[in-house]
Amino acid sequence: MDTMAALERLCKWRVIFAGWQLGTRLKGDPEADAVRDHREVTILLRAEVTALTGLLLKKGVCTNEELAQAVGEEAELLSADYARRFPGLTATDDGISMKFPEAAETMKGWRP
Numbered sequence: 001m002d003t004m005a006a007l008e009r010l011c012k013w014r015v016i017f018a019g020w021q022l023g024t025r026l027k028g029d030p031e032a033d034a035v036r037d038h039r040e041v042t043i044l045l046r047a048e049v050t051a052l053t054g055l056l057l058k059k060g061v062c063t064n065e066e067l068a069q070a071v072g073e074e075a076e077l078l079s080a081d082y083a084r085r086f087p088g089l090t091a092t093d094d095g096i097s098m099k100f101p102e103a104a105e106t107m108k109g110w111r112p
Contacts, residue, residue, distance in 0.1 A: 010047060014039040 018025070018035040025032035056062050062070075083090045088102025 007044065007047065011040045011043055013043060 014036045017039040018032050021035055022032055027033065053067065057064065057067065079091045086106050088099045088104070088106050090097045090099075
């Protein structure tokens with residue numbers, strides 16, 4: 001298997017995701033280019049992490065339970081980091097909770 005060819009083929013999906021998010025845009029449109037770049041990174045990251053995780057489990061480096069525990073812990077830490085980055089906003093089981101006036105100050109200047 002040609003790994004680079006497979007990855008390049010997989011990343012073609014970035015155009016579909018960008019179109020889904022923004023509508024059809026030409027190459028060179030700054031907003032669309034940024035979304036395509038971000039989608040490419042996300043697509044590659046997913047393929048790499050899934051492959052690495054599969055290898056760790058297959059080789060017996062960790063168990064499914066240990067992996068699930070570690071992922072859960074990382075999710076909690078990242079959510080707490082985001083809450084610090086965006087004062088007044090926290091993630092809950094039902095969505096994003098907003099505490100005012102902190103949330104309003106955090107979102108000041110955001111596009112409607």
